[in-house]
Every structure is written in structure tokens, then in C-alpha cells.
Amino acid sequence: MAREDYEIVMGLEVHCELSTKTKIFCSCPTEFGGEPNTHCCPICMAMPGTLPVLNEKVVEYAVKAGLATNCQIARKSKNDRKNYFYPDLPKAYQISQFDLPLCYEGYVDVETPEGEKRIGITRIHIEEDAGKLNHDEYGRGSFVDLNRAGVPLIEVVSEPDLRTKEEVEAYLRKLKSIFEYIEVSDCKMQEGSLRADVNVSVRKKGATEFGTRTEMKNMNSFRSIVRAIEYEANRQIDVIENGGVITQETLRWDDVSGKTFSMRDKEDAQDYRYFPDPDLVEIRLSEEYIENIKKSLPELPESRKKRYLEDMGLTEKAANFVTGSKYYSNMFEEASSVCGNAKSVSNWIMSDIARILNEREEEPDELKFSGKELGELVTLIDKGTISSAIAKKVLEEMFKNPEMPSKIIEAKGWIQISDEGAIKEVVAKVLEANPQSIADYKAGKDKALGFLVGQAMKETKGKANPQMLNKLFLEELNK
Amino acid sequence: MAISKEEVIHIAKLASLNLTEEEIERYSNDMTEILEFANEINSVNTDNVGETIAANEKYNVFRKDEIKQNVDKEALLQNAPSKDDGMFRIPKVIN
Numbered sequence: 002m003a004r005e006d007y008e009i010v011m012g013l014e015v016h017c018e019l020s021t022k023t024k025i026f027c028s029c030p031t032e033f034g035g036e037p038n039t040h041c042c043p044i045c046m047a048m049p050g051t052l053p054v055l056n057e058k059v060v061e062y063a064v065k066a067g068l069a070t071n072c073q074i075a076r077k078s079k080n081d082r083k084n085y086f087y088p089d090l091p092k093a094y095q096i097s098q099f100d101l102p103l104c105y106e107g108y109v110d111v112e113t114p115e116g117e118k119r120i121g122i123t124r125i126h127i128e129e130d131a132g133k134l135n136h137d138e139y140g141r142g143s144f145v146d147l148n149r150a151g152v153p154l155i156e157v158v159s160e161p162d163l164r165t166k167e168e169v170e171a172y173l174r175k176l177k178s179i180f181e182y183i184e185v186s187d188c189k190m191q192e193g194s195l196r197a198d199v200n201v202s203v204r205k206k207g208a209t210e211f212g213t214r215t216e217m218k219n220m221n222s223f224r225s226i227v228r229a230i231e232y233e234a235n236r237q238i239d240v241i242e243n244g245g246v247i248t249q250e251t252l253r254w255d256d257v258s259g260k261t262f263s264m265r266d267k268e269d270a271q272d273y274r275y276f277p278d279p280d281l282v283e284i285r286l287s288e289e290y291i292e293n294i295k296k297s298l299p300e301l302p303e304s305r306k307k308r309y310l311e312d313m314g315l316t317e318k319a320a321n322f323v324t325g326s327k328y329y330s331n332m333f334e335e336a337s338s339v340c341g342n343a344k345s346v347s348n349w350i351m352s353d354i355a356r357i358l359n360e361r362e363e364e365p366d367e368l369k370f371s372g373k374e375l376g377e378l379v380t381l382i383d384k385g386t387i388s389s390a391i392a393k394k395v396l397e398e399m400f401k402n403p404e405m406p407s408k409i410i411e412a413k414g415w416i417q418i419s420d421e422g423a424i425k426e427v428v429a430k431v432l433e434a435n436p437q438s439i440a441d442y443k444a445g446k447d448k449a450l451g452f453l454v455g456q457a458m459k460e461t462k463g464k465a466n467p468q469m470l471n472k473l474f475l476e477e478l479n480k
Numbered sequence: 481m482a483i484s485k486e487e488v489i490h491i492a493k494l495a496s497l498n499l500t501e502e503e504i505e506r507y508s509n510d511m512t513e514i515l516e517f518a519n520e521i522n523s524v525n526t527d528n529v530g531e532t533i534a535a536n537e538k539y540n541v542f543r544k545d546e547i548k549q550n551v552d553k554e555a556l557l558q559n560a561p562s563k564d565d566g567m568f569r570i571p572k573v574i575n
């Protein structure tokens with residue numbers, strides 16, 4: 002059978018670091034970086050006799066995340082111990098949630114090439130992050146840094162509703178975007194604050210039973226997630242096509258070799274012996290508490306999109322793109338209020354800004370300039386101070402050096418020539434050097450005009466006002 | 481309900497314990513007894529009792545999200561059998 006005869010079934014477990022100031026069960030800072038073991042205390046280091054106390058913001062943020070993803074909110078919830086041995090887990094158990102997660106039965110709608118698709122969210126629960134192991138090349142051992150231990154996470158478990166790698170990426174981007182909007186996490190994949198485990202299985206199209214699934218861990222970029230899915234689905238199909246059987250196992254994705262490796266054998270299949278943590282008490286949420294959080298939620302992407310379509314005249318495509326990221330959306334709103342040209346701002350975001358970010362392998366949260374700068378750039382084009390060709394160069398410059406565009410064009414001497422006398426001179430010069438083009442134009446070849454304008458642009462290093470050039474060339478040619 | 485030898489071996493493995501044949505036998509008997517003792521609870525009538533999800537009657541014990549940091553790093557690491565560069569040093573871990 003060919004690969005097209007198979008369907009890939011995927012579910013995601015997304016771990017997202019909450020942007021609280023302190024850890025989940027102690028008052029240590031969650032700040033990224035820092036010298037090893039300096040954001041620690043006896044509680045997160047699991048010293049005997051210490052007791053955890055739950056951070057109220059963790060509950061609030063998790064409930065916010067649940068409400069923003071259409072989840073039910075548990076009125077009664079608790080923390081459980083998940084038991085396993087690993088040197089980055091000082092207590093030898095992780096405090097997580099087992100049968101009573103804070104949020105359950107939600108969904109998000111994602112854009113796919115075939116239209117909108119609803120992806121179910123099974124649950125969202127709170128838990129603590131583990132520490133970090135460092136290895137050195139001299140083989141002296143491994144080194145444990147517990148700065149991350151106890152940093153609060155939410156784990157968002159999806160239903161096995163995802164079928165293609167494009168859907169997986171769209172779903173992840175949607176979650177990232179929602180959590181950024183409601184400000185519960187900065188979702189920086191490059192710092193590991195958003196990580197995904199993907200459960201993958203394959204089955205023949207039309208089959209109703211799910212195949213045996215494998216779980217891939219260790220992925221922290223959209224690119225590696227997409228590559229890992231492709232690799233793992235193909236591997237499973239090959240195994241089945243060759244008469245083999247898929248083993249349920251946990252795999253580690255290695256970005257360098259582009260392969261998955263088995264992490265634990267089946268014999269140790271997850272037996273975490275969950276039980277309620279006796280050091281922590283029940284969480285009870287009142288209607289009033291939930292209602293207050295609901296009221297505090299900021300405007301979500303769906304509602305912004307509606308506003309962009311109805312009040313600001315964007316196309317469906319532009320509105321989807323701009324609301325896809327809080328950073329784009331905020332930049333769009335600020336820039337539009339500065340220059341009053343929403344359409345042009347959205348075009349700059351969709352085309353050049355997105356393209357340059359892509360080339361730099363960066364995400365919108367890494368943009369160094371704001372809507373203020375972009376708004377001024379559009380104003381400068383609209384006023385005719387610079388051409389859009391120059392504006393592209395200014396934008397490239399803004400990525401390197403986030404200054405006001407007016408400052409950049411002044412420093413670089415890129416101001417557009419709109420002085421009629423100066424442009425007339427250039428036009429005369431170009432016409433004199435290109436008699437053939439004049440003849441072509443008179444013979445009805447309109448293309449010749451474009452060539453002449455191009456020559457004049459070259460002559461002025463792109464600084465001539467294009468509308469004026471056009472007008473003056475036509476005047477001369479039609480004499 | 482009895483705890484079989486196989487279950488004892490499995491639990492010991494999860495707990496990283498090496499048990500002798502004799503110990504497996506003993507724990508199998510002990511754990512069976514403990515379970516039987518705990519099973520007596522099943523004979524209590526709970527018809528009008530709500531579900532208990534925690535052993536403590538208190539609920540909503542929370543902490544404010546405020547940083548408090550006054551810990552001496554040296555003190556935190558002082559009992560480590562081995563340390564280096566401000567970190568706990570352990571035998572090499574291979575994934």
C-alpha cells in the first residue's frame with residue numbers, strides 16, 4: 002500500500018510555562034537564566050521537612066487559559082503526585098494533577114487549507130517543571146541545576162483530532178497566540194517556555210480503530226515538530242508495510258540526526274502511581290471567582306478579527322494573519338492609529354515583515370521595533386517622502402537597528418526627490434541616453450516607459466518620486 | 481485480594497529496590513495483610529456521605545505571588561556528596 006492510503010492520527014500535550022513571578026509551591030523567582038541553583042530554596046530543592054504552598058496566580062492563570070480555550074472549569078480540584086526517578090526531579094515525584102484537572106472539555110478552532118477545524122481539548126492541568134541536567138564533555142559526570150524546578154506549567158492535552166502536520170502547526174500557533182493574548186505565558190519556544198509532546202499513530206484510511214501510538218518528546222520549535230511528525234509517521238508506515246508491529250513507546254526526537262530514538266522500554270510502561278498529595282489541600286472555585294476571571298479576560302483574537310474586518314476594512318486573509326499573533330496585532334493597531342492607513346500596515350506585516358522574520362528564523366515576539374516605527378514608515382510613504390522601494394530598505398534597516406524611519410532615512414540620505422526641477426534633469430538625461438526607447442514608445446510599445454522609469458530610478462538610487470517620474474516622462478514623450 | 485510475587489517485583493522495580501527471594505515472599509504476605517486491613521473500610525455504609533477528594537478538611541490554602549529570596553546557596557549545597565560549579569554533581573546520565 003502506498004503512503005497516501007494511510008491516515009496519521011495525532012494528539013498533542015503542550016507544556017506552557019506560566020509567567021508568574023514566583024514558582025508554583027515556593028517564593029523563588031521564575032526568571033529565566035541566572036547562575037545555577039540561585040533561584041532555589043529548601044522547598045524546590047526537596048529538602049526533608051519542607052511543605053509546598055500553592056501560588057494563587059497559578060490557579061488564576063490556568064483558569065484564564067481554560068476559559069480562553071472554551072473549557073469547563075472544575076469547581077473542585079486537587080494536586081496529585083506523579084512518581085518517577087530522574088535526577089532532574091529532586092523529590093522523585095512531580096506535583097501534577099491526575100483525575101481532577103482545573104479545566105476540561107474545551108476546544109479551539111484552527112484555520113486549515115480545507116477551512117476551519119475544531120480541535121478538542123481534553124484537559125488543562127497545573128504542574129511543576131523539573132530541573133536541568135548539564136553534561137560536560139570531560140565525562141566528569143552530570144550536573145544538576147534546580148533553577149527551573151518548581152516553575153509553574155500548564156499541560157494542555159488535546160483530543161486525537163489532528164490529522165496533518167499543517168493542522169498540528171496551526172493548532173500550536175493558535176494556542177501560543179491565545180496564551181500570549183491573555184498574558185498567562187510568554188510562550189517563548191526558544192527559551193523552552195512552550196514545548197510539545199506529540200502522540201502519533203497511523204491507520205489505513207477508513208479504519209475506525211486507532212493504531213498503536215508512540216509519544217515523541219523533546220521538541221521546542223515548530224520546525225522540529227513538523228520534521229519529527231513526518232519522520233515518525235513514515236517510520237510507522239514502513240514498519241507496518243514490512244509486516245511489523247508498532248510498539249507503544251516514548252521516543253526522543255533528535256534534531257541533529259533528524260531521527261527518533263526509543264527512550265524507555267515497554268516493560269516500564271508508564272506506571273506513575275499517582276496519588277493525592279497529602280501536603281496540599283483541595284482547590285474549590287466559586288462561581289464568583291470564575292465569573293471575575295471571565296470578566297478580566299482581554300479581547301481575544303476572534304473578536305479582534307471581527308473588528309478588523311468590519312471597522313478597519315481588512316480582508317479575511319489579512320485579518321487572520323494579523324490576529325495570528327498578539328505581537329502582530331498590537332503592532333497593527335498602534336501603527337494604524339499613527340498613520341491611519343490600516344490596509345497598508347497589514348500589507349507590510351503580511352509581506353515584508355513576515356518574510357524578513359522567516360529569513361531570520363525568528364518569531365513575531367522577537368520584533369525589535371513597534372507600531373510607532375511602522376506607522377511612521379507608512380506615513381512617510383503616503384506623504385511621498387520615500388518610495389516603497391526605499392521603504393523596504395528602511396524596514397530591513399529597522400530589523401538591524403530599531404530606530405525611527407525618519408532618522409534612518411536622514412542618516413542614510415534616502416529622502417525621495419520630489420523637486421520637479423531635479424527630476425526634469427534626470428528625465429532629460431535618461432531620454433538622451435536612450436533614443437531607442439523613445440522610438441519604441443512612439444511605435445506603441447508601452448513597456449519602453451517602464452524601462453525609462455527604471456533607468457531614472459537607477460540614476461537616483463531609487464530616490465526619485467515614481468509618480469512624478471512617470472508624469473514627466475509622459476509629458477516629454479508625448480510632446 | 482492478594483498481592484502476588486510478580487506485583488511485588490514490579491513495585492520494587494519502580495522503586496529501584498533489589499529484593500531477595502525471601503524478601504519478595506515476606507512483602508507479598510505483608511502487603512496482602514495491609515490491603516485486607518484497609519479493605520475493612522469497604523464495610524462502612526457511605527450512602528449519605530459526599531465524595532472526599534482530600535484527606536485534609538481545609539481548602540484553598542494559597543500563597544501570594546511575591547518573591548522572597550533569602551537563601552544562602554552554599555547552605556543549600558552543603559550536604560551534597562559531590563558538587564562543582566555551584567551544581568550537584570552526579571554520575572553521568574545517559575538519555
Ligand SMILES: [Zn+2]
Pocket residue numbers: 024027028029040041042043044045046151
Ligand atoms: Zn524555591
